[in-house]
Amino acid sequence: MTYDLVIGDYAYSSWSLRGWLLFEKFNLPKSVTLLDFHSKATVAEQLASFEPARTVPTIRTPEGAIVSESYAIAEELASRHPEAEIWPSDPKKRAIVRNLSAEMHAGFFALRAACPMNLRTAFNWADPSDEVLTDLERLETLWAWAKSECLDGPWLCGEFSAVDAMYAPVAARLAGYNLPMSDLAKAYVDTHLSDPAFRRWRALGLVQGAHLSRYDQPHATLAWPGPKALEATESDAPAVNPNCPYSGKPSTHMLELNGVTYGFCNALCRDKTMADPEAWPAFMALVNETTSS
Numbered sequence: 425m426t427y428d429l430v431i432g433d434y435a436y437s438s439w440s441l442r443g444w445l446l447f448e449k450f451n452l453p454k455s456v457t458l459l460d461f462h463s464k465a466t467v468a469e470q471l472a473s474f475e476p477a478r479t480v481p482t483i484r485t486p487e488g489a490i491v492s493e494s495y496a497i498a499e500e501l502a503s504r505h506p507e508a509e510i511w512p513s514d515p516k517k518r519a520i521v522r523n524l525s526a527e528m529h530a531g532f533f534a535l536r537a538a539c540p541m542n543l544r545t546a547f548n549w550a551d552p553s554d555e556v557l558t559d560l561e562r563l564e565t566l567w568a569w570a571k572s573e574c575l576d577g578p579w580l581c582g583e584f585s586a587v588d589a590m591y592a593p594v595a596a597r598l599a600g601y602n603l604p605m606s607d608l609a610k611a612y613v614d615t616h617l618s619d620p621a622f623r624r625w626r627a628l629g630l631v632q633g634a635h636l637s638r639y640d641q642p643h644a645t646l647a648w649p650g651p652k653a654l655e656a657t658e659s660d661a662p663a664v665n666p667n668c669p670y671s672g673k674p675s676t677h678m679l680e681l682n683g684v685t686y687g688f689c690n691a692l693c694r695d696k697t698m699a700d701p702e703a704w705p706a707f708m709a710l711v712n713e714t715t716s717s
């Protein structure tokens with residue numbers, strides 16, 4: 425039983441990140457189709473076999489139903505996989521996070537319009553508009569309220585839940601445009617940036633898809649505000665592992681990390697790992713096994 429999940433682009437599609445995190449964080453089976461945001465064909469045209477979807481993320485359930493609103497995807501997955509706790513089982517927490525998720529899904533237009541997600545770089549927007557500042561104030565209110573009601577965990581309300589998937593791209597925008605934040609908001613934003621699933625998504629965005637100039641901004645650029653990736657480089661040397669840590673297929677594409685050469689079964693597996701080695705548990709298990717033996 426696998427869901428088809430269609431996403432737009434790892435670097436630029438903020439809604440796609442929400443949908444993908446719901447699968448990735450809760451370990452749900454997915455077969456991913458990546459659209460081409462660079463293509464002349466519109467998103468709607470590329471989604472022709474997922475009628476009536478017009479936007480990403482879109483899923484096809486195992487029985488063939490199409491769901492193409494992020495909030496509906498969260499609800500649908502939550503009712504199909506109650507054990508995953510996509511919404512918290514605690515009724516009070518669940519009510520709070522549903523409310524915050526719905527407000528995100530229906531709002532924050534100024535922030536979304538002025539600060540499109542772009543995980544390839546970061547900007548210094550020194551003088552955000554009044555409309556964006558109003559959105560930021562509302563975020564601070566909502567996040568502080570959720571935290572004060574829930575009291576535990578680095579996420580908004582205890583363990584990671586659908587609300588955190590909804591706010592992941594918002595966190596990326598706050599960090600990615602160097603917007604003003606309280607300590608509480610900054611801690612929450614940092615939790616997203618250092619989350620291994622978010623880092624995997626961003627690593628894929630760094631190595632897949634074209635640069636899209638429509639996402640460039642007139643602001644000065646900054647170094648990425650999240651954790652710095654370990655330095656790994658492409659290599660031609662023989663690998664310590666005969667088989668790819670992800671697929672088990674023969675190692676054909678190599679990288680070097682701390683003087684050791686590791687192999688992968690294709691260029692994408694190598695490149696996504698090279699972009700942020702620590703984001704990939706199977707690779708780090710191989711590194712630990714190799715360096716501790």
Ligand SMILES: N[C@@H](CCC(=O)N[C@@H](CS)C(=O)NCC(=O)O)C(=O)O
Pocket residue numbers: 432436437438439440466467468478479480481492493494495529
């Ligand atoms: N309400 C939708 C919004 C999804 C959305 O707008 N996705 C963008 C990509 S981030 C898209 O597919 N846009 C279509 C287009 O650009 O033609 C949801 O909740 O998922």
